[in-house]
Amino acid sequence: MTTAPTAPPSKHLSLGVIFLTLYIDLIGFSISFPLIPRMLTYYLAKEGNDSVLGWLVRHVEALAPPSGQNPLLVAALVGGVLSAAYSLLQFIFAPFWGERSDRLGRRPVLLLTVAGTALSYLLWAFSGSFWLFLFARLFGGAMSGNLSVATAAVADVTTRENRAKGMGLIGVAFGLGFITGPAIGGIIGAVEPGPYWTRYGINPFSAVAFVATGFSLLNLIWISARFRETFVPGQGAAPPERTRHPIRALFAIRDTAIRRANLVYFLVTLIFSGYEITVSFLATERLGYNEHQLTYIFVFAGVISILTQGLLVRRLVPRFGEKRAAIGGMASIATGFALVAFAGTATPVYAAIALVSIGSGFSNVAFSSLISLYSPADEQGKVLGVFRSLGSLARAVGPLVAGVIFWWSGSLVTYMLGSILLLVPLAAGLSLPQPEK
Numbered sequence: 289m290t291t292a293p294t295a296p297p298s299k300h301l302s303l304g305v306i307f308l309t310l311y312i313d314l315i316g317f318s319i320s321f322p323l324i325p326r327m328l329t330y331y332l333a334k335e336g337n338d339s340v341l342g343w344l345v346r347h348v349e350a351l352a353p354p355s356g357q358n359p360l361l362v363a364a365l366v367g368g369v370l371s372a373a374y375s376l377l378q379f380i381f382a383p384f385w386g387e388r389s390d391r392l393g394r395r396p397v398l399l400l401t402v403a404g405t406a407l408s409y410l411l412w413a414f415s416g417s418f419w420l421f422l423f424a425r426l427f428g429g430a431m432s433g434n435l436s437v438a439t440a441a442v443a444d445v446t447t448r449e450n451r452a453k454g455m456g457l458i459g460v461a462f463g464l465g466f467i468t469g470p471a472i473g474g475i476i477g478a479v480e481p482g483p484y485w486t487r488y489g490i491n492p493f494s495a496v497a498f499v500a501t502g503f504s505l506l507n508l509i510w511i512s513a514r515f516r517e518t519f520v521p522g523q524g525a526a527p528p529e530r531t532r533h534p535i536r537a538l539f540a541i542r543d544t545a546i547r548r549a550n551l552v553y554f555l556v557t558l559i560f561s562g563y564e565i566t567v568s569f570l571a572t573e574r575l576g577y578n579e580h581q582l583t584y585i586f587v588f589a590g591v592i593s594i595l596t597q598g599l600l601v602r603r604l605v606p607r608f609g610e611k612r613a614a615i616g617g618m619a620s621i622a623t624g625f626a627l628v629a630f631a632g633t634a635t636p637v638y639a640a641i642a643l644v645s646i647g648s649g650f651s652n653v654a655f656s657s658l659i660s661l662y663s664p665a666d667e668q669g670k671v672l673g674v675f676r677s678l679g680s681l682a683r684a685v686g687p688l689v690a691g692v693i694f695w696w697s698g699s700l701v702t703y704m705l706g707s708i709l710l711l712v713p714l715a716a717g718l719s720l721p722q723p724e725k
Contacts, residue, residue, distance in 0.1 A: 314465025316503040319473040331418040368687045377429030378680035385433025386673020394441045395517045404431030406504035413497035416489035436676040440669040443660040444518035452605035452657040459597030467590040553655040555713040557682035562690025596649030614654035620647025622710040629703035661723035
């Protein structure tokens with residue numbers, strides 16, 4: 289097995305640059321989360337029930353049981369369909385950008401994808417129609433290669449022994465970004481332009497879109513000024529084969545450990561992503577939370593995730609190993625699901641969310657580290673691109689399936705089923721080999 293190259297002297301500076309790159313990017317991505325229900329209401333009122341959005345809402349409502357016509361649930365599931373479309377574009381393009389970074393270097397691909405992300409937000413700012421808004425989101429999904437390339441850059445600048453610590457920084461950036469972004473979006477979302485500007489496509493959410501554009505441009509300047517190339521292509525190795533299709537690329541990987549770890553990660557993410565979209569409905573059902581109180585759930589989960597990946601993972605994974613961390617993480621998620629299935633008050637609900645967040649933090653870092661450690665040094669971008677692509681596919685399918693199960697069967701069945709199904713990847717993970725260091 290090929291070992292990773294020795295980390296360059298600029299390792300600490302490079303990790304800091306990668307961290308801020310991801311943090312700024314995720315603020316821009318998550319800044320629209322609090323606005324999704326109001327955005328759907330706006331476009332539906334503007335374009336009518338006969339529009340594309342109206343057709344989508346009617347088909348989502350048709351999935352609900354007779355007693356399930358909850359407007360918030362309908363809006364969330366329509367938003368889930370849009371997120372699924374975004375994730376499908378990520379699924380297609382993540383290995384493409386990862387493979388390109390193996391050919392061209394990490395820096396030029398990051399510059400290109402961040403510039404594309406800024407353009408997608410700018411299109412959103414002028415989205416006077418739902419069609420243009422949808423195109424902007426899909427274009428943003430296609431250009432969102434930042435994570436797979438940044439993950440490969442972390443692998444470039446860390447030793448094999450410290451790989452999990454580096455991957456933990458990615459998780460911290462995620463947690464901070466998903467706390468900061470929605471908070472900014474909720475505040476700036478109250479700023480609406482006057483009616484004069486609607487002729488130019490300016491809409492009630494343009495202020496947020498312009499701020500997201502600004503964050504992406506700031507990110508672009510930051511990468512241009514501070515990001516030093518972490519990988520020089522062609523160092524005595526043949527260029528990797530072109531990535532034609534993510535699924536085909538997965539099964540074309542000769543190393544069985546990489547394939548197996550990818551499939552286990554896919555199953556875990558598929559099940560976990562259903563929790564992400566249904567936990568707000570569970571809090572509404574069990575705790576009577578309104579939209580404002582639901583932010584407590586996400587902030588709490590984000591803080592636990594940051595502490596887990598910023599402190600616990602960095603200390604415990606090097607001691608116990610990536611495989612044990614992955615197995616322990618999956619077990620913690622399964623236990624949290626079983627607890628939340630029967631929780632009726634705030635204390636057990638928050639305890640369950642803490643278990644799920646801790647488990648997710650350990651499993652995400654452990655799997656990304658395992659995939660990186662299993663992979664040859666000259667194919668980190670390609671292999672990690674396939675890894676992130678499978679995660680995007682899982683996040684496209686999981687929320688839709690879980691949402692329908694939640695509607696028809698309720699929270700108890702949804703979370704107990706999730707807890708039981710997690711036993712499949714947990715058992716499969718036990719056969720993963722220990723990576724060489």
